[in-house]
Amino acid sequence: MRKDIxxxxxxxxxxxxxxxxxxxxxxxxxxxxxxxxxxxxxxDRGLFRKRDASEIVKSKKFMGCTDVGLVFISLMxxxxxxxxxxxxxxxxxxxxFIKYPDKEISISGHIFVRVEIExxxxxxxxxTFQILLINNLPAHSMFSDxxxxxxxxxxVELDMNSEEKIxxxxxxxxxxxFK
Numbered sequence: 001m002r003k004d005i006x007x008x009x010x011x012x013x014x015x016x017x018x019x020x021x022x023x024x025x026x027x028x029x030x031x032x033x034x035x036x037x038x039x040x041x042x043x044d045r046g047l048f049r050k051r052d053a054s055e056i057v058k059s060k061k062f063m064g065c066t067d068v069g070l071v072f073i074s075l076m077x078x079x080x081x082x083x084x085x086x087x088x089x090x091x092x093x094x095x096x097f098i099k100y101p102d103k104e105i106s107i108s109g110h111i112f113v114r115v116e117i118e119x120x121x122x123x124x125x126x127x128t129f130q131i132l133l134i135n136n137l138p139a140h141s142m143f144s145d146x147x148x149x150x151x152x153x154x155x156v157e158l159d160m161n162s163e164e165k166i167x168x169x170x171x172x173x174x175x176x177x178f179k
Contacts, residue, residue, distance in 0.1 A: 004153075006052070009054040051070075054074070091146075
């Protein structure tokens with residue numbers, strides 16, 4: 001895996017070369033490209049957060065929201081649109097971490113992407129084709145139990161490239177937020 005896992009390669013750049021110059025329309029074209037060209041595969045623990053956007057596009061297969069988010073961010077970057085990776089955890093998971101700090105809690109969450117065009121910030125769920133158009137409302141507005149625990153370039157930058165690191169960072173978030 002490359003260090004910059006959302007850097008568009010030649011293949012990703014060629015995908016977006018015929019997308020609309022209208023950046024808002026290009027967001028939809030990117031989501032539809034993903035839907036049309038990538039196929040859902042079974043979960044593979046060995047591949048979880050081990051591939052970069054170009055590897056996912058080359059394989060034509062995604063495991064879940066992380067893979068789709070990476071590809072979407074790479075397509076956005078190819079179009080010159082600022083896109084940020086958003087790691088969320090369900091409220092239920094956070095409650096379990098608070099109640100049972102010493103137990104091995106199953107983590108439930110979702111990946112969103114913050115897209116910025118001019119001074120408009122939108123939260124996009126490229127997995128479900130939802131866009132929150134109201135500036136800076138939390139992902140909570142789309143998924144009632146989603147809590148943003150980290151936001152950055154990608155999961156590598158956030159140090160969340162494995163289930164263990166997601167767990168470690170979730171515990172840090174809980175300790176910091178719910179003292």
